[in-house]
């Protein structure tokens with residue numbers, strides 16, 4: 001999309017701190033708009049894990065900590081599965097924080113359903129945009145209900161995997177290969193039975209790794225272990241897993257390109273009816289690349 005006068009006004013206003021125009025700008029980006037921004041260094045963390053593990057609650061803790069320290073925290077919540085605990089919870093925090101510490105929290109929900117190839121085409125631009133607008137802590141919350149969901153977390157420079165005391169959750173994460181991507185693993189709900197065993201099981205399953213992620217047992221309800229966790233997050237070296245993350249970003253972008261390809265339906269039909277081979281199909285797609 002070409003940048004028109006109206007778009008430029010929105011960009012300028014967002015850069016000057018208008019939250020409303022920042023929201024509008026993110027909506028424009030979702031529809032393919034690429035603003036001309038001077039690149040800013042960004043600080044990003046992806047928070048992923050199974051539905052209900054406590055990602056939003058944990059992020060709420062981070063928001064309180066960072067905003068009270070004077071940081072500006074932006075949260076991109078991808079497909080919050082429970083609007084009540086996700087969006088609303090952070091919404092409450094946002095109101096709370098803005099009451100006593102100014103406009104220091106910005107929360108935006110993003111739905112993948114309108115984007116067949118996922119959000120990978122937009123997420124980097126959104127991050128750049130938030131950073132340019134002065135948000136110095138950018139959190140991406142994604143529900144890990146499938147590999148491509150987890151994968152979006154790889155667009156952040158640090159990855160936090162959140163789990164509950166239920167061993168089944170971590171097995172799911174293992175299968176999706178997210179454990180290798182995680183810089184830090186959090187077992188939340190330490191107030192519940194089984195959480196300690198879950199943390200131990202995870203730690204021992206990682207003992208063969210050369211640089212295993214650290215494992216934290218926390219309770220986002222009463223704050224147990226949160227400060228140590230934040231300390232670890234702050235000291236996390238983003239370079240250590242950058243190769244793995246680059247790989248995931250590439251796969252996301254590739255998937256997205258394929259799923260949005262104008263010839264995709266035609267090529268699938270040809271495949272379906274046996275008129276071309278899989279090799280031909282790939283050639284068709286790559287040759288007709290615009």
Ligand SMILES: Nc1nc2c(ncn2[C@@H]2O[C@H](COP(=O)(O)OP(=O)(O)OP(=O)(O)O)[C@@H](O)[C@H]2O)c(=O)[nH]1
Pocket residue numbers: 049050051052053054055056057058080081082085086143188189190191192218219220221222
């Ligand atoms: N007992 C206990 N419950 C918790 C804790 N943290 C969160 N919960 C509860 O777990 C439920 C899910 O919490 P959320 O923070 O919404 O979890 P989530 O991972 O963001 O969930 P989705 O975004 O829907 O995938 C809520 O009912 C929380 O109150 C905790 O430390 N202890």
Ligand SMILES: [Mg+2]
Pocket residue numbers: 055056057080081082085086087141
């Ligand atoms: Mg949530």
